[in-house]
Amino acid sequence: xxxxxxKWIKPEDLNAHGTLFGGSLLRWIDEEAAIYxxxxxxxxxxxxxxxxxxxxxxxxxxGDIIELGIKATHFGRTSLSLACEVRNKITKKSxxxxxxxxxxxxxxxxxxxxxxxxxxxxxxxxxxxx
Ligand SMILES: CC(C)(COP(=O)(O)OP(=O)(O)OC[C@H]1O[C@@H](n2cnc3c(N)ncnc32)[C@H](O)[C@@H]1OP(=O)(O)O)[C@@H](O)C(=O)NCCC(=O)NCCS
Numbered sequence: 001x002x003x004x005x006x007k008w009i010k011p012e013d014l015n016a017h018g019t020l021f022g023g024s025l026l027r028w029i030d031e032e033a034a035i036y037x038x039x040x041x042x043x044x045x046x047x048x049x050x051x052x053x054x055x056x057x058x059x060x061x062x063g064d065i066i067e068l069g070i071k072a073t074h075f076g077r078t079s080l081s082l083a084c085e086v087r088n089k090i091t092k093k094s095x096x097x098x099x100x101x102x103x104x105x106x107x108x109x110x111x112x113x114x115x116x117x118x119x120x121x122x123x124x125x126x127x128x129x130x
Pocket of ligand 1: 111
C-alpha cells in the first residue's frame with residue numbers, strides 16, 4: 001500500500017460532532033483512487049464503477065494529519081480493482097478501510113475499453129505513452 005496524499009483536518013472538514021465528516025473523506029478517497037487508476041491505466045478516461053463496504057474504523061479530529069493509501073489488487077480486461085486505507089499519519093491508527101474499489105477505463109463514447117495493463121507501475125510514464 002502506498003500512502004501518497006496527506007490531509008490536515010480543518011474546521012470545514014468536520015461533522016456536527018466535531019469529528020471528520022465521512023462525506024469529505026469519501027470525496028478525497030474517490031479522487032485519490034481515480035488519480036491512482038489514471039496513472040496505472042495510462043489514461044484519464046477512467047470512471048468509478050464499484051465501491052465495496054466502507055469501514056469507518058475510527059474517527060479523526062481537527063488538527064489531525066491523515067494519509068490516504070491505495071493499492072492495485074487486480075488488473076482486469078477493462079477494469080482495475082483497488083484496496084484503500086486511511087490512517088493517522090503520526091499514530092498509524094486506521095481510520096477507514098475499503099476492501100475493493102473498481103475503476104473502468106472507457107472509450108470516447110463512455111463504453112468499457114480494454115486497457116491492456118497487467119502490472120503495477122510506480123511512475124507516471126504510462127501517461128506519456130502514445
Ligand atoms: C463503467 C461502465 C461504462 C461499465 O459498463 P458495464 O456495462 O457495467 O460494463 P461491463 O459489464 O462490460 O463491465 C466492465 C468492467 O467492469 C466490471 N464490473 C462491472 N460491474 C461490476 C461490479 N458491480 N463490481 C465490480 N466490477 C464490475 C466488469 O467485471 C468488467 O471488468 P473487466 O473488463 O476487467 O472484466 C458503466 O457502468 C458506467 O458508465 N457507469 C457509470 C460510471 C460513473 O458515472 N461513475 C461515477 C463518476 S466517475
